[in-house]
Amino acid sequence: MKKFIKENWIAMIPYVMFVIMIIVMGALNSNTLSIRYIANKSDAALSLILVAAGQTLVLLTGGFDLSVGGVICITNCLAASRMQNSVGSMLIWAVICLAVGVGIGALNGFVIEKTKMQPFIVTLATQYVCYGIALxxxxxxxxxxxxxxISTLLxxxxxxxxxxxxxxALALVWMFFKNTKKGFSIYAIGSNESAARLNGISIMKTKILAYGLSGAFAALAGLFRTAQVASGSPTAGADFVMISISAAVIGGTALSGGSGGMIGTIVGALVLRTIGDLLVFMKVSSYWSSLVQGVLLILAVAASAYGTMLKRRGGAAA
Known part of the structure; x- marks a missing residue:
């Protein structure tokens, strides 16, 4: 047990952080330990969890996906303006929104690998195009x-x-997916793309998969958000871009790629969605929420960099 803690203490940080937050909130307000509060918080966090889950896959390859906000805008606007009150219409437009997300993400992956351009530039350009389409x-x-x-999703x-x-279900699927050939390929590319290519891994197919799934998760986030707010907005996804990356990083996914996972991202998203409530219960102005999120992100990045350094030292020593 001691050996496990010594080797994985950095990865355990988000879980310990979340448990401490829950304990403090429970001490300040016993209602936070009720099923009703947990249910409401689950609804509030799901959109972020979904988009951050897709972001995690891209980060694991060593990339970024800034277009997720634009995908959320498009799907939110389509669902809110095109869906009719019939099962057929709702299913058709949900599938169309999902296809849009997959298509945009897959296009990102293809362009990034084909042109060798930085993911930041490609997905930033895609983001602005998506914002324009949403408008x-x-x-x-x-x-x-x-x-x-609304009643179905809520x-x-x-x-x-x-x-x-x-x-x-997302956590269970991830436990299976990360041990598949595709999951291994995503980790391998993020760890060492050249070595992955030499081992027969298709970089193009893997990046298209990772970015395509990121677009799919962003579309799902947009669809759920539509039910939550019962309306559409051409700026609906603007706030999800940076916070999705923050959730993944706080959850232990390295910005350099090849390390992390979706379970940690789920916890990271819950941490970010709980900070506001914790500050309210502590009678601290909610305006401090962004500051606290920034500090947590800095600490998470520092911990990730320190963990990477320790692994490199361990590898060099071996």
Whole structure:
């Protein structure tokens, strides 16, 4: 046990941080330990968890995906302005939104690998294109989201919301996916792209997969957000770009790639979504929330860099 803690203490930081926050919040307000509060927090965090999950896959390859905000804008606007109150219409437009997300992400991966341009530049350009498309779809906030769509995505099975089952399913799927050939390829590219290529891994296919999945998760986040706010907005995804990267990094995913995972990202997203409540219970102005998030991100990046340095020293010593 001591050996495990010694070798993995950096990876355990987000989990310890989250547990401490829950304990402090429970001490300040016992209602935070209730099923109702947990259910509400699950709903509030799901959109961020979804987009951060996709961001994690891209970060593991050593890249960035700044276009996720634009994908959320497009899918949110499409769902809010095009869906009709019928099962067929809701399914068709949900599939269209998902296809849009996958297409945009896959295009990012293809362009990045084909042109060897920096992911930051490619996805930043895609982000602005997506913002423009979203404005063409819906120039102002509004729309008419079907009541059946809202009630379906916000449905509760007793006291437990659908969002909680989605989060659990995401964690279980990740536990399987990371041990597959595709999962190994994503990690391998982030660790050493040249070595991965020499070992027969298709860099093009793997990057298209990673960015395509990132776009899919962003589309799902946009679809869920549509149900949450019951409206559309051409700027709906603007706030998700940096905070999705923050959630992944706080959760232990290295910016340099090849290290981290989705379970940590889920915890990182929950940490970010809980900070505001914690400050309120501590009677601290919510304006400090951004400052606290920034400090946590700096500490997470520092811990990640320190962990990478220790691994390199260990490898050199071996």
């Amino acid at each position: 063409l779809i819906m120039k102002v906030d509004g729309g008419n989201v079907p009541a059946a769509y 449905h509760r099975f007793g006291p437990l919301p659908l969002s909680m089952f989605i989060i659990a």
